[in-house]
Amino acid sequence: MDDLRAAPPSLTGLSTYLLSRTGKIARGRLAGRFAERGLRLWHHAVLAALGDFGPHVQRDLAARLAIDPSDMAKIVDELAGAGSVERARDAADRRRITVTLTDAGRTLLAELDAEAAGVRDEVLAPLTENEREQLDALLRKVFQGLVTE
């Protein structure tokens, strides 16, 4: 138990510490898998947003994901370079660029989704199906509280 490697109980006794640690490990694992493809988590988030909501004006994409428009430009640029998304000037307002998922992007998104599901299953392995649903419901409640503050 106290094998010189055990984390301090006064930390592990905090739900938020466990939340942090487990969340960080989960994120790290997924980031690791994405890195093998030369991708980062933001790439997945952008593709997911396009998959879920359809084409976006680039600025709206940044707003939705709460990221700096300048950073979004770089991410979209990388995705476009890989052929996962297409950029098109808006005819009505030529300042705007509409970002659309390509077929290749949709395929990539499906693969990344599968990776994410894989990591989730790994991380939640100790839980029964019923417990996973409980955890999900609780986390959703907490998350909802945080984003609507």
Place this chain on the structure above:
Amino acid sequence: MDDLRAAPPSLTGLSTYLLSRTGKIARGRLAGRFAERGLRLWHHAVLAALGDFGPHVQRDLAARLAIDPSDMAKIVDELAGAGSVERARDAADRRRITVTLTDAGRTLLAELDAEAAGVRDEVLAPLTENEREQLDALLRKVFQGLVTE
């Protein structure tokens, strides 16, 4: 609902995504509070380890918290500068440095623990007492699975 700010459901549908996000927010809030005191999360972790397990040889402290010994040296140096810990050469093995919590350090630790508990209460505000215990039990199970892999 879809107000251009909503996160992609294919992400929020992943428990690990919620885990990541909520964990990151919780960690960020606590880091913010600590930053006002010129401290970082590692400072708290070190103090907590000393509080829970008593004095440590510096190297063991690093091993316990899974941090690079070189980084631990810097953190301990900062804590010693603030008078929160004391460093003493081990008489038996003069290469080793034993780190001990001072009274001031113990006081600081109590304050940081209180901050951490405050953030936990903030983050878990949407949950009932019973739900918090459920969440804690589930997280502990997941965490246990991850660290004993």
Place this chain on the structure above:
DNA sequence: CAAAATAGTGGGTGGTCACCCATGATAGGC
């Protein structure tokens, strides 16, 4: 039509983080 606001982009900054190596001091094995 001039002035102000907006979109995308390039470039840079400061901070954290996890490393890794070199060095000097000390201990232990043989």
Place this chain on the structure above:
DNA sequence: GCCTATCATGGGTGACCACCCACTATTTTG
């Protein structure tokens, strides 16, 4: 006693991240 391993430490690196500013092109406002 000599060689090797271990400890603490200083210094540096590379990745990532969240920002922020300046500039150009374009649209909207008045």
